Amino acid sequence: xNQKLHILFxxxxxxxxxxxxxxxxxxxxxxxxxxxxQVSVLHIITDxxxxxxxxxxxxxxxxxxxxxxxxxxxxxxxxxxIRFYKAYKKLLKKIDSISIxxxxxxxPFGVFALHLKWFKKIPFIxxxxxxxxxKPQSKNISFFEKFISKTITKxxxxxxxxxxxxxxAMLQLGLKGNYSPVPNVVDTELFSLVDKKEKSFxxxxxxxxxxxxxxxxxxxxxxxxxxxxxxxFTWKFIxxxxxxxxxxxxxxxxxxxxxQFINHISQKELANHIQTAHLFVLFSxxxxxxxxxxxAFSCGIPVISTNVGGISEYFPDDFGxxxxxxxxxxxxxxxxxxxxxxxxxxxxxxxxxxxKFSRKTIATHFSELYxxxxxxxx
Numbered sequence: 001x002n003q004k005l006h007i008l009f010x011x012x013x014x015x016x017x018x019x020x021x022x023x024x025x026x027x028x029x030x031x032x033x034x035x036x037x038q039v040s041v042l043h044i045i046t047d048x049x050x051x052x053x054x055x056x057x058x059x060x061x062x063x064x065x066x067x068x069x070x071x072x073x074x075x076x077x078x079x080x081x082i083r084f085y086k087a088y089k090k091l092l093k094k095i096d097s098i099s100i101x102x103x104x105x106x107x108p109f110g111v112f113a114l115h116l117k118w119f120k121k122i123p124f125i126x127x128x129x130x131x132x133x134x135k136p137q138s139k140n141i142s143f144f145e146k147f148i149s150k151t152i153t154k155x156x157x158x159x160x161x162x163x164x165x166x167x168x169a170m171l172q173l174g175l176k177g178n179y180s181p182v183p184n185v186v187d188t189e190l191f192s193l194v195d196k197k198e199k200s201f202x203x204x205x206x207x208x209x210x211x212x213x214x215x216x217x218x219x220x221x222x223x224x225x226x227x228x229x230x231x232x233f234t235w236k237f238i239x240x241x242x243x244x245x246x247x248x249x250x251x252x253x254x255x256x257x258x259x260q261f262i263n264h265i266s267q268k269e270l271a272n273h274i275q276t277a278h279l280f281v282l283f284s285x286x287x288x289x290x291x292x293x294x295x296a297f298s299c300g301i302p303v304i305s306t307n308v309g310g311i312s313e314y315f316p317d318d319f320g321x322x323x324x325x326x327x328x329x330x331x332x333x334x335x336x337x338x339x340x341x342x343x344x345x346x347x348x349x350x351x352x353x354x355x356k357f358s359r360k361t362i363a364t365h366f367s368e369l370y371x372x373x374x375x376x377x378x
Contacts, residue, residue, distance in 0.1 A: 005037045005099035005370055010113055010124075012105035014043040016068050017057075021264055025184050025291050026104045029127060032185045032359035033102070033366050034064050040095050041066040042112075044087050046073045046080070054087045058094060067091045088112050098122050100370050103156070105130055106175075107145055110152030117155055123377040125158040125369055127182065131213075131286055133169040134309070146173060153177035157373035160366075162289040163310020180369060183314060184291045185362040188354045190267060191298035193346050194275045201233040201339055204277040204301075206270065206292040207284075209240030209261075215283045215306075215326065217248055222283075222331050223259060224252040229332075230339055231256075236273060238262045274299045279338050284308055285325050298353035300346025304334045316352060318345055 009030045013023030030039050047055070047070035055070040069087035074080045101124035103113040113124040131137060141149075153159050153170070159177040161167045167179045207214040216237065223235050235258060242249065242261035249259060262273070274280065280296035280303045287309035294314070296303050303320035305311055312322055321337075323330040355361065 002371075005374075006097060007033055007037050007039050007370065008095060008098045008101045008116075008122075009033075009039055009041045010101050010103045010109050010116075011041060011043045012107075012109040013129075014041060014066075014068070014104075016043065016045050016070075018045050018047050018070070023104070025129060026127070028185045028187070028291070028359075029104070029362065029366075030064055031062055032363045034062070035359055035363045036367050037099075037363075037370070039064045040098075041068075042088070042091050042095065043067070044069045044071060044084050044091070044109075046071045048073050053083055054090065056087075056090060056094075067094055100124065100373055102127065102366070102370075103152075104128075106152045106156075106159075107149045111148065114152060114155055121377070123157050123373045124155075125160060125366075125373055126153065126156045126177075128159065128161045128166060128170065129184075129288055131288055131309070133166060133173060133175075134286055135169075137286070138169065138173060141173070146175075149173075149175055157376055158369045160369070163313050165310035165313065166288050182362065182365050182369075183357055184289055184294060185359055186291065186294045186298050186353055186357040187267065188298045188350070188358045191271050191274065191295045191353075193300045193350050196276055197278060198234065198276050201230065201279075202277045203233065203235045203279045203281055203335070204238065204274055204296075205236065205281050205283075206238045206274075207240075207282070207290075209237065209244075211244070213284060213286065215285055216245060218326060218328055219281065219283050219331070220245060220248055220252060220259065222328050222335070224254065225328075225332055226335060227254060227256060227258055229336060233258060233339075234260060236260045236262060236277070238270065238273060239264060271295070271299065274301055277301055278342065279304065279335065280320075281331070281335070282306065282311075283325075283331060287311055289314065294353055294357045297349045298357070300349045302338060302343065302345070302349075304331065304338070314356065318343075319349055319352075 050070045057068045071083045103126045116122040153175045158180045160182040282305040289310045306325040307322035321334040
């Protein structure tokens with residue numbers, strides 16, 4: 001079976017005018033799949049700026065038709081659910097015959113996937129990215145959510161977490177299903193090798209800048225100690241403003257123009273920052289499989305990361321260092337090691353990324369699962 005399918009990406013997270021970067025990794029999965037199939041996206045999100053109960057926005061971007069419903073917020077959960085369901089039904093009327101549903105984040109949009117399976121006989125697979133299944137965050141999942149989630153995973157043909165580590169966390173919660181992990185995707189043509197590097201030693205970090213998750217404050221403290229040891233360097237924090245960290249930055253009193261905070265930028269601009277850096281650092285307290293590490297590999301840039309989540313599953317020994325979370329001494333030690341003894345493994349790193357995470361590779365992986373799902377359903 002090699003025919004072109006129509007895949008409905010049913011998304012709890014997806015970039016929108018409310019949250020422009022939310023679920024951009026899902027968007028990249030959709031763009032990869034669209035290389036081999038026709039993809040339509042269905043997404044619903046509350047928007048306090050809308051005047052009507054529901055506002056529908058349909059547009060075509062990168063040959064993907066995206067249908068987004070913006071819902072007027074409500075503090076009443078029943079009212080909110082009714083609005084979401086009505087919006088879902090409206091959006092569904094805009095979408096042609098569907099071959100298979102690709103659900104992204106299983107709760108709560110998995111309820112719609114169940115509806116399509118039970119009433120329209122359309123099979124579905126699940127891609128899962130959520131760090132909330134890991135302890136201790138998983139304690140916040142309600143009994144109701146667990147109950148519904150168990151039904152959703154049980155009815156999916158395949159459950160595709162981005163790492164084996166996430167698979168184990170989901171199984172520990174009783175979310176049984178037919179698991180087949182599929183990693184995040186990288187545009188290996190955009191995140192490619194270049195010869196040019198910044199003149200001064202440059203470190204890059206890319207994230208949402210949420211301190212409890214990404215430990216930005218820990219990296220800033222390490223940067224201050226690094227300044228006393230190696231002198232001038234640049235550490236770029238890309239993805240959000242510095243407002244919440246200004247008191248700490250002032251307290252640390254950097255002597256050089258060492259720290260740069262860069263707000264949200266395009267993928268092309270991001271690639272340029274990573275390509276010209278000497279080192280990529282992620283100091284997170286928890287993760288699944290961050291796209292940014294894979295993008296750094298694709299650019300041939302060594303990485304220092306905490307050994308959390310599923311990162312170690314896709315981290316060859318000679319691509320950098322994995323360290324303990326919250327261990328600032330280890331982070332400082334490994335940065336110093338990379339500064340004094342840089343290694344060149346760029347070509348091997350890029351080839352690894354292209355083999356494991358390229359759009360073609362991920363599209364082919366999902367295609368195999370789509371065809372198997374349709375075959376099982378028939």
